[in-house]
Amino acid sequence: MAIEQSRREVEQWAQFELTLKGPIEGNPYLDVTLSARFQYKNYTCEPEGFYDGDGTYRVRFMPDRPGIWRYVTLSSHEVLDGLSGEFLCTPPSAGNHGTVRVKDEYLFAYEDGTPYMPFGTTCYHWTHHGSKELEELTLQTLKNSPFNKVRMCLLPTRDMQPPLQVAFAGTCPEDLDKQQFNPAFFAHLEQRIHDLMQLGIEADLVLFHPYDKGYWGVDNMDADTDAFYLRYVIARLASFRNVWWSLCNEYDFNKYKSIPDWDRLLQLTQRYDPYQHLRSIHNGTKMYKSSSLYDFSKPWITHQSIQHWEAELTTSWREAVAKPIVIDEISYEGNSSRRWGNISGEELTHRFWEGLSRGGFVGHGESFINRETRAWISSGGKLYGESTERIAFLRKVMEEGPADWMKTAEEGTYKLLYFGRHQHAFLNLELRQDSSYRIELIDTWQMTITPLPGTFSGSCRVDLPGKPFMALRIQKIG
């Protein structure tokens, strides 16, 4: 049966949504299967649909090429089965570059080829506090920040007190029904993911975490419930082009699950996500124990999402696994009483430069207490630190340079040298004899770029100001 949908035109990498009415009796979340096969010429894609409460069913689809797409539904229930239709996919509008993918082993690019360098931040529960005002403040802060990725959790923690809108039906631990979902929770979350998309920000969704300690019962679910939750999340959210899957935060702190469990859940995500969004898992391991990190060489992992406080190890992680390095947690700027949340802005800025200059990416976070808004990493709100503007400066420097700055360094055409706490009075450089170079001195803290007089070639000596946190940008000009 051919059906009409009001929205007949959708741009490439935007979301087509098919809304259907169907059975309401029983537990439709469990009882009814639904998907749709979308077809453009000989290319087909079959995303799963989902029950959205009140007898409403939806199938969402993100088309990746312009033209007429036809679809037909498949369902275990006859009123939802065999429904067909079509829509027109138009070319992407300005600012829509598609989904972020891995490129050239260690880098990222949007699907249209535009380079993407993650400058992420973390606001784990910014959508969970039920305050529209705070959420809009967070969005405003993000808009004025250098951050183009946000790590955010779906599931509640022990510290979040009922009544609360959560992913599952119910608002208290006592009445939580993990056989049903909460459409209002997801509708709200989707609005915020969409808001981020409008700001050009990737939503790095943390699907599990170990912070519930059995209170809501969401970190010790059985394998079937985990899978049920995961498929529902994918059916609802995979069609947002700015979504990344972070299977778990600090997975090794969850005592109910083992590495084979995470393998299985990552593989499930790989199987059900039609768009193959970026997939990783994030460790919480003690320092200096790289052997207990998740094995990022596993084929379902797209990039290395690392917690570690030593950006210097980026070099060895690149050697270990040829996938992008994203140090999502490297300690937060702040004054928290916890070790992970009280480094200075100078130190965080330093770790960003150290990681980037070694060919990795670093994530930001802030946890100041006793300020107007609560810790940014958990609630969003305002930023108070000194690192944010320096990260904006670094992002500008990186985006002015080549997309693959490690390769150009090898080729001798562009190189970023960062000296951290070393405070040279001068430096001997070995440049190519047959080329000439322009060199600029970058003060990473003062955020200044000063061209050094003249041009450079071959063995040369560069005078430096004998201060820490300096960098050199060396560019071939002939």
Next chain:
Amino acid sequence: MAIEQSRREVEQWAQFELTLKGPIEGNPYLDVTLSARFQYKNYTCEPEGFYDGDGTYRVRFMPDRPGIWRYVTLSSHEVLDGLSGEFLCTPPSAGNHGTVRVKDEYLFAYEDGTPYMPFGTTCYHWTHHGSKELEELTLQTLKNSPFNKVRMCLLPTRDMQPPLQVAFAGTCPEDLDKQQFNPAFFAHLEQRIHDLMQLGIEADLVLFHPYDKGYWGVDNMDADTDAFYLRYVIARLASFRNVWWSLCNEYDFNKYKSIPDWDRLLQLTQRYDPYQHLRSIHNGTKMYKSSSLYDFSKPWITHQSIQHWEAELTTSWREAVAKPIVIDEISYEGNSSRRWGNISGEELTHRFWEGLSRGGFVGHGESFINRETRAWISSGGKLYGESTERIAFLRKVMEEGPADWMKTAEEGTYKLLYFGRHQHAFLNLELRQDSSYRIELIDTWQMTITPLPGTFSGSCRVDLPGKPFMALRIQKIG
């Protein structure tokens, strides 16, 4: 035959010197053996003597208990053999605490029991430049500094141009005779070791190093020549109570020698030194490769003389080997073009606090270039950095505390907590319920100590200024 010596009284741990005239023909350094057996009651000690040129032979001895000591010489040459005499050993004068020894596994104390905490610095070649003025400036600088140990080399480097007084006979690489020594070189060196002793400074003598690269031919000598040199050095210098033996600097950079060679030379030192001065060897290994460090558990090693840039590893080194940790090289404050010589004073101060608070000791060094005097680590002269006065402050804090601050921390009577780059707004402490404590806030950079109001007990919260480089000193008062 009984002989008379002009100097008949020597205080405990000072130097008794027996001067004899003997054969001048041939090569007395090689041809003549000489020692003397010193006896006090049933205690005997037999140091080797040495040829001092011009037909003069000497035997030096450091008595370790007061009373009448009798001696008799033993020699391969009849005029030096069987000479006997005695001297009176008097109690040590003020400021003379004897030789430094290892105490309680991880600590040091002078022989009379006075605690000794090494706050060392490095001036590798301060005695080698032939400038009395510069050497006296160095001594003046040391006198006004917190440093109570100096690392200093005996052998020349490639960069030191002839003509030069060196340990061996001759002044140029071409005429160097490694079968004979240079008494003038040693007399000068001994004067400087004595000068350090007068200032209460230990002379951490670096006996070999890898910086000659074959130029003077002193880093690739054969096993016999190495032993010949080593025995001569011990015969001349072991009777200075402030001497430590550092067999080699950056031993792993010397391509002519292997670990078994160093084992042998360390064992030789152990065999010939009658006083068992502290003995170690210092690595030059790349970072993060602790497996290539010298195995400090070997029985002839008294303490761990480490080069590493991460003071945080002190904890693991203590776990690995129960001997004192002395991080003699942790990078130098300065503006050198070399990575090891250009960290900020803030960073070096931080590394000192990090190492000390973890139960190790840290060494200082400075390598500013383009200043009035050349780099301190090689030539001595003046100090320009910002760390020196902070190290003096730290030394004062440490010496005000218990000698074994790691043990008192376990016992809950005295504890030093250092936070480095963490900038807490507050901290939750777990103190003993049945005791009360005084807590002081230490600003390690501003060098202030501020008592926190009131007393503390059990679980308590301490407000902190939210700035990096803070420490807490917690002392039980009841």
